[in-house]
Amino acid sequence: MEALNRASPPRHQKPGKFRMTRALYHQLGERGAFEGLKVELLEGEIIVMSPMDAAHAYPLQELEHLLHVHLPPGLRVRTQMPIAPDDENEPEPDFAIVPAGTQREGGDATSALLAVEVSNTSLRDDLQRKARIYARAGIPEYWVVDVKKRELVVHRSPVGERYRSVKHLKDLSEVTSTAVPGLVLDLRNIFIKR
Numbered sequence: 285m286e287a288l289n290r291a292s293p294p295r296h297q298k299p300g301k302f303r304m305t306r307a308l309y310h311q312l313g314e315r316g317a318f319e320g321l322k323v324e325l326l327e328g329e330i331i332v333m334s335p336m337d338a339a340h341a342y343p344l345q346e347l348e349h350l351l352h353v354h355l356p357p358g359l360r361v362r363t364q365m366p367i368a369p370d371d372e373n374e375p376e377p378d379f380a381i382v383p384a385g386t387q388r389e390g391g392d393a394t395s396a397l398l399a400v401e402v403s404n405t406s407l408r409d410d411l412q413r414k415a416r417i418y419a420r421a422g423i424p425e426y427w428v429v430d431v432k433k434r435e436l437v438v439h440r441s442p443v444g445e446r447y448r449s450v451k452h453l454k455d456l457s458e459v460t461s462t463a464v465p466g467l468v469l470d471l472r473n474i475f476i477k478r
Contacts, residue, residue, distance in 0.1 A: 303328035305371050326413050328372040333406065339431050339476055340404040344378055346474040347402065347429065351379060356466040359397070360384050367396065369421035375414055378402045380423075381464050396423050397463040404431040411437065416445045425463035434475050 309325045312318065322333040336344075351361045362380040367373075380396040399418050403410040410428045418426045419442035426439040426447065435454050439447035440462060453459065456471035 301329070303372060304330055306368060306374050307371075309374065324376050325372065325374040326409065326417065331409065334404075337404065340402055342476045343429055343431055343474045344402045347379065347400065347471070350469050350471070350474070351381070351400075354467060354469055355381065356464065358384050359464065362396075367399070367421065369417060373417050375417055377414075377418075381461075381467075396421075398425045398427065398461055398467075399423050400427045400429065402429045402431065407432070415439055415447060419443070419447050420445050425461055429471075429474070431475065436471060 304325060305328075306325060309330065313323075318330075324331045324333060348361070348363060355361060360382055362377075362382055364376050364378055365380070366376050367380060377396075377399040379398075379400040381398040381400075382396050399414075401410045401414060407428070407430060415426060415428075419439070422442055424440065424442065428437040428439075430437060434456075435452050436456055436459060438451045438453060438459075439449070440451075441448040456474075459469045459471050461467040
């Protein structure tokens with residue numbers, strides 16, 4: 285907690301939000317501050333994630349299988365691993381498609397071609413905060429699987445803090461990635477039957 289004490293704002297500073305850095309976030313994690321919690325750092329705030337229920341887990345399982353089966357050669361699927369685009373963000377997308385060897389060669393996972401979030405209870409953060417973070421990081425394509433609406437929200441063409449193209453797809457029979465050449469998925473059966 286010594287780092288937190290050193291990083292605290294001076295007493296004469298006006299009250300406000302404390303912006304967490306990735307370095308401090310990692311120090312707190314190493315000291316057990318988040319033990320038993322699943323957390324992410326988004327826009328300088330520590331977000332505690334909801335426990336995963338079956339409505340989220342089943343699409344995650346099915347999508348992971350499809351990505352592994354249909355992923356073109358030379359690429360890898362990173363599952364729920366951190367991306368570190370800047371000093372105030374460390375999201376953990378459900379999936380990130382990266383060139384093979386990205387981590388081994390010291391490259392950061394912001395070289396991801398596609399980030400995917402399966403969203404049940406975190407839809408607002410996934411469509412707003414994470415979209416801003418991934419756009420700023422220059423990730424060319426970002427998918428949000430909306431479990432409740434059973435649709436896919438496809439974000440493409442990042443510019444600054446937003447994606448120029450955002451489409452809601454209801455027909456999931458042939459979803460084609462523009463950022464991952466050759467990746468075409470049939471997502472109709474990834475949801476739990478009603």
